[in-house]
Amino acid sequence: MSGNGLTCVVGAGISGLAAAQELLDRGENVVVLEAAHRAGGVIETINENGLLFEKGPNSFPSTSDEILTLAEKAGVTDRIITAQEAAETRFLFHKHHLVEVPSGAKSFIKTDLFTFWQKLRILCEPFVAKRKSELPESVAEFFSRRLGSAPTRTLVDAFVSGIYAGDARQVGIEATFPLLKQMEDEYGSIFKALNARRKKRKNGEAPKMTIKNFQGGLSELPDGLAKNLGEKLRLGRKAKHLKQDKNGGFILTVEGPQGIEEVRAQKVVLAVPAPIAGLLLTGVSPFVADLLFDIDYAPIASVHAAFPESEINLPTAFGYLVPRPSRMRTLGWLFTSKTFTGRAPEGTHVLNGFIGGALDRGVVKADADALQYILLGELSLALGMHSFPKPSFFGITNHEPGLPQYMVGHAHRVKAINKLLRDCPNLALIGNYLEGVSLNDCIKKAKAAVADLMNHEGAVAEKEDVA
Numbered sequence: 001m002s003g004n005g006l007t008c009v010v011g012a013g014i015s016g017l018a019a020a021q022e023l024l025d026r027g028e029n030v031v032v033l034e035a036a037h038r039a040g041g042v043i044e045t046i047n048e049n050g051l052l053f054e055k056g057p058n059s060f061p062s063t064s065d066e067i068l069t070l071a072e073k074a075g076v077t078d079r080i081i082t083a084q085e086a087a088e089t090r091f092l093f094h095k096h097h098l099v100e101v102p103s104g105a106k107s108f109i110k111t112d113l114f115t116f117w118q119k120l121r122i123l124c125e126p127f128v129a130k131r132k133s134e135l136p137e138s139v140a141e142f143f144s145r146r147l148g149s150a151p152t153r154t155l156v157d158a159f160v161s162g163i164y165a166g167d168a169r170q171v172g173i174e175a176t177f178p179l180l181k182q183m184e185d186e187y188g189s190i191f192k193a194l195n196a197r198r199k200k201r202k203n204g205e206a207p208k209m210t211i212k213n214f215q216g217g218l219s220e221l222p223d224g225l226a227k228n229l230g231e232k233l234r235l236g237r238k239a240k241h242l243k244q245d246k247n248g249g250f251i252l253t254v255e256g257p258q259g260i261e262e263v264r265a266q267k268v269v270l271a272v273p274a275p276i277a278g279l280l281l282t283g284v285s286p287f288v289a290d291l292l293f294d295i296d297y298a299p300i301a302s303v304h305a306a307f308p309e310s311e312i313n314l315p316t317a318f319g320y321l322v323p324r325p326s327r328m329r330t331l332g333w334l335f336t337s338k339t340f341t342g343r344a345p346e347g348t349h350v351l352n353g354f355i356g357g358a359l360d361r362g363v364v365k366a367d368a369d370a371l372q373y374i375l376l377g378e379l380s381l382a383l384g385m386h387s388f389p390k391p392s393f394f395g396i397t398n399h400e401p402g403l404p405q406y407m408v409g410h411a412h413r414v415k416a417i418n419k420l421l422r423d424c425p426n427l428a429l430i431g432n433y434l435e436g437v438s439l440n441d442c443i444k445k446a447k448a449a450v451a452d453l454m455n456h457e458g459a460v461a462e463k464e465d466v467a
């Protein structure tokens, strides 16, 4: 397989598919190589006799402009659904039971999550001075400074482990929660920034955020994009080796159904996890490869389970997260069928749970029976039950290599990678390990990387014209 001006995208997760769609839109000659026999990467919806489970990501916020634009291109805009009101209620597992996360002043005053003195400390946030040092700071340091250390251990730990499978003491605020860092930089306080947002919402300038998915699950998005690509998407093709040719293009060695084949491309977009991109780049840019190997991933396993309604008494809510000091191994459970309609037949609950993360790396290697025992035992404890709930369906997906961890100083590493990549203008790196883990951030990065890759061509042509 070869072609003049061919751009080869390696990996058909959401990053690779978004990049390929951008290349198609620009009228470029593109081919996508994907090792698996389906597109979507970690996005995978399964339908088990009318039970709809997400093996990977579960939803996206309504503010995800990049997803909404891509959904239009994939022809699935009319398939988008909004979470039921129940999704506004979220719980934390705190002191052996579920406690609602306060969503306003009244619930904050009443909540058992914080003591009186902790509440007072939190309310002092607008008066806490902005940090002067430019040195990178961890998420735990940032919140301990702004809200106090006890609320950080309760609330922030749960969000960092539940959403990023991370350790709040290790991951950096700048890369993990850039918006909160920006709020402090711009307003001097998170509360002041949130207040300004609330006022905007009242004036109709900022719409209320809701949670979204597609009627048939998140896989509808990659499936639609794969359809657009048609035969340009080659499944079951694993990139094994990458080298540069004399003209600045690339030769990829690929393992496919017919054995080893060669793909010659003018430009390459690597949309695979960092350790795989590192392996492919050892011969092209060993320094970039070295930086990629250093990016840490936290292993995570997701669980999909269904229960007859008679088996568990589920609160009407989005789900719950578990702060690490609680010593529970479960990271959290999402009450999927309470959040979205059409996930389960009448009389059945569908739930998605998560286990593993940066602080419990070994547990995902336990056998399926042991994991089921831990997860259901802890679920019954959180729901205040006296026996194990018996699932009508239970499945576990181990995500390899897991979720990338944006350690303190991550932004510097990304800057260094981008700088070194200037020596390889026909190569782009995209994926969730660079500038955001969320689906929306992955798409944004993919589009920007393609624009850079193609603009470079324009810049060279312009330079040559001038010469």
Ligand SMILES: Cc1cc2nc3c(=O)[nH]c(=O)nc-3n(C[C@H](O)[C@H](O)[C@H](O)COP(=O)(O)OP(=O)(O)OC[C@H]3O[C@@H](n4cnc5c(N)ncnc54)[C@H](O)[C@@H]3O)c2cc1C
Pocket (backbone or CB within 6 Å): 010, 011, 012, 013, 014, 015, 016, 033, 034, 035, 036, 039, 040, 041, 042, 043, 055, 056, 057, 058, 059, 060, 237, 238, 239, 240, 271, 272, 273, 276, 300, 301, 302, 399, 402, 403, 430, 431, 432, 433, 437, 438, 439, 440, 442
């Ligand atoms: C359990 C879980 C829950 C999540 N929940 C949410 C959520 O609710 N909302 C949200 O916004 N985000 C969520 N995320 C994050 C988000 O889903 C991911 O960051 C994003 O989907 C990553 O996409 P990607 O394309 O960068 O990588 P991937 O999806 O990992 O895609 C990489 C692709 O490259 C392929 N590949 C690997 N090696 C090769 C090779 N040598 N040759 C060819 N192909 C190769 C793989 O098969 C894969 O298809 C979640 C992530 C996980 C793991």
